[in-house]
Amino acid sequence: MEKVSLAWRNLWRNRRRTIITLAAISFSIMLVQAFHNLSFGVYESMVDSGVRAGSGHIAIYHTGYLNTRDETLSFPVASLPEVIEQIPGVVQALPRIYLPALAQTSRESRGVVLIGVEPKKERLTNPFLQNLSDQSMIRKSNSRDAIIGQRLLQELQIKPGQKFVVTAQHRDGSLHSELLRVRGIINTGMKDIDSSLILIGSQRAAMLSGHIGNVHELAIVLKSAWLDRQVFPEIAKRLVNHPNVEAVNWEQAMPNLANAIKLDYASQKFIFLIILLIVTIGVINTMLMSVMERMREFGVILALGSTPVKLGGLILLEALILGCIAALLGSFLGCLATWYLATVGIDLETFMPETLEFGGVVFDTVLRANWDIAWMAQIAIYVIGLTVFAALYPAVKAGRISPMEGMRHT
Amino acid sequence: MGQISFMSLIELHNITKIYRVGSQKVVALKNLSLVFERGDFAVLAGPSGSGKTTALNMIGGLDRPTSGQVLVNDLDLGKANLKRLADFRLHNIGFIFQSYNLIPVLTAAENAEFTLMLQKTPRHQRRERVLSLFADLGISGLEDRLPKDLSGGQQQRVAIARAIAANPRVILADEPTANLDSNTAEDLLSLMRQLNNSHGTTFVFSSHDDKVIRRAKRIIRLEDGLMVSDNSQNL
Numbered sequence: 197m198e199k200v201s202l203a204w205r206n207l208w209r210n211r212r213r214t215i216i217t218l219a220a221i222s223f224s225i226m227l228v229q230a231f232h233n234l235s236f237g238v239y240e241s242m243v244d245s246g247v248r249a250g251s252g253h254i255a256i257y258h259t260g261y262l263n264t265r266d267e268t269l270s271f272p273v274a275s276l277p278e279v280i281e282q283i284p285g286v287v288q289a290l291p292r293i294y295l296p297a298l299a300q301t302s303r304e305s306r307g308v309v310l311i312g313v314e315p316k317k318e319r320l321t322n323p324f325l326q327n328l329s330d331q332s333m334i335r336k337s338n339s340r341d342a343i344i345g346q347r348l349l350q351e352l353q354i355k356p357g358q359k360f361v362v363t364a365q366h367r368d369g370s371l372h373s374e375l376l377r378v379r380g381i382i383n384t385g386m387k388d389i390d391s392s393l394i395l396i397g398s399q400r401a402a403m404l405s406g407h408i409g410n411v412h413e414l415a416i417v418l419k420s421a422w423l424d425r426q427v428f429p430e431i432a433k434r435l436v437n438h439p440n441v442e443a444v445n446w447e448q449a450m451p452n453l454a455n456a457i458k459l460d461y462a463s464q465k466f467i468f469l470i471i472l473l474i475v476t477i478g479v480i481n482t483m484l485m486s487v488m489e490r491m492r493e494f495g496v497i498l499a500l501g502s503t504p505v506k507l508g509g510l511i512l513l514e515a516l517i518l519g520c521i522a523a524l525l526g527s528f529l530g531c532l533a534t535w536y537l538a539t540v541g542i543d544l545e546t547f548m549p550e551t552l553e554f555g556g557v558v559f560d561t562v563l564r565a566n567w568d569i570a571w572m573a574q575i576a577i578y579v580i581g582l583t584v585f586a587a588l589y590p591a592v593k594a595g596r597i598s599p600m601e602g603m604r605h606t
Numbered sequence: 607m608g609q610i611s612f613m614s615l616i617e618l619h620n621i622t623k624i625y626r627v628g629s630q631k632v633v634a635l636k637n638l639s640l641v642f643e644r645g646d647f648a649v650l651a652g653p654s655g656s657g658k659t660t661a662l663n664m665i666g667g668l669d670r671p672t673s674g675q676v677l678v679n680d681l682d683l684g685k686a687n688l689k690r691l692a693d694f695r696l697h698n699i700g701f702i703f704q705s706y707n708l709i710p711v712l713t714a715a716e717n718a719e720f721t722l723m724l725q726k727t728p729r730h731q732r733r734e735r736v737l738s739l740f741a742d743l744g745i746s747g748l749e750d751r752l753p754k755d756l757s758g759g760q761q762q763r764v765a766i767a768r769a770i771a772a773n774p775r776v777i778l779a780d781e782p783t784a785n786l787d788s789n790t791a792e793d794l795l796s797l798m799r800q801l802n803n804s805h806g807t808t809f810v811f812s813s814h815d816d817k818v819i820r821r822a823k824r825i826i827r828l829e830d831g832l833m834v835s836d837n838s839q840n841l
Binding site for chain 1 (some may be wrong): 624663667689692693696697701705707709711712724725768
């Protein structure tokens, strides 16, 4: 206890220097924690947007479909959605049929992706469909209603309520056409999607392609992205009797988004590393200055009978106290910053009027943080360790002096 | 390690110490041989650069001789490792420095307790011992003051309290009165003599002040690293 008291008092010998060092470490912890939490929130929001409009947190495909996108690789869905929706943590299981097709009007024709969906179920999850009015939604699964991308609408030179024809390859190899009517317009903000997407009822899509009772994808939406490890084995159990069917998580189903997040976070980690490196240099500087100023005193302490190890231990104890205070203060500031970023957020709309697209996913222009308490604690402990590590050299230097050298020091 | 018994002597055999200053060699001690008996009250006298401090440092195990042997009850200080030397100093030697060298962040009492703390003496025992010493040294009431709030004489008394708190067998004092006015210096010498008489503590101190030198029982004169005389006197 006396050693702690001595270390504490030594720390405050040069009050200004200690405060500046504390402020630098604390500010760094706050920055790292707040920006990590902001990224954590933004990534979660992106994953959420991505899975809701895309493949879900977990998706079920016919083996090989994910890599080839061969529309012949469909699987019988039967009562699988209902079975999967019984699993705790699962919100919805959405059957989808994907068909490459040709959309034609009297003036233009375009290659499109036709997606057959369960309109009511899909609307509960898909954020773009939630923005549509009831009058713009597909009424029935077998109706001829279609929701098409805004750019595609312009390119086909048609208006809501007007008819157009889609032609797709039937399962038997022949070409089949269907007359559809524009019911709603979707604007995701992504050029590729808005110029190629057509949503129709799943039964109509099945009739067009011959995939009656089959789907290409069963997109499973969970209550939280972090439940996938828990739910995944449960889904696998229920697929035992479904040969040639595989379940994949969103990272496999949407590699673009997963890789974009990984790349973005890797660059952030690099910035965090630089921040922590600067902290380390700051601590080494502070501890070294503190040691150099006290060489004479260390000489006296050694002369009185202290061992070099005990003296080095005192320096490390000072660093440990410095690190602990900084970790507490920095985490407090980190909590404040995270609280602000989680409740108010950063609105990018004023800076970027265009839609924000990242990894093939459109997300909210208001960036909000999400609490990652475990990581915050981890970084605080890491900085404490770093502070002690940074004091190793000064501690060794102090322990290596002889009493005579120390006492001669002026 | 327990206390070394100074039944017989501190022995310096043909001690030579050479320092390197840049490319030059400075001979601080030349073939110095000395023996100190238990209860000695000896002064190493001589002008600046005569080797007084170097000799004290050799006895205290703070420095190693270039050649020769320092034996303290058969412990060869020149050959002992750093840990053994630290232990030796902690349990056997008390130091009083010219410029007091109190630890600025510790109070007077905590400074005096420092060696006891290193010896892991229980806190209440340490405090009891220090309060008693402060009373003996006439600095009661100053326990909670920081060194910066004490006069030179008071600081030196705290340094003496620190040196004797652990009851060392030998107290080494390097120019202990150099920074004190003559009255305070006189009081301090009386105090050292009193401790020497009452506890049998061996004092070896250095000085170039004749007034101080005259108060020693034994006067060892050094010049240019050589011993020129070693006389005892009755006081």
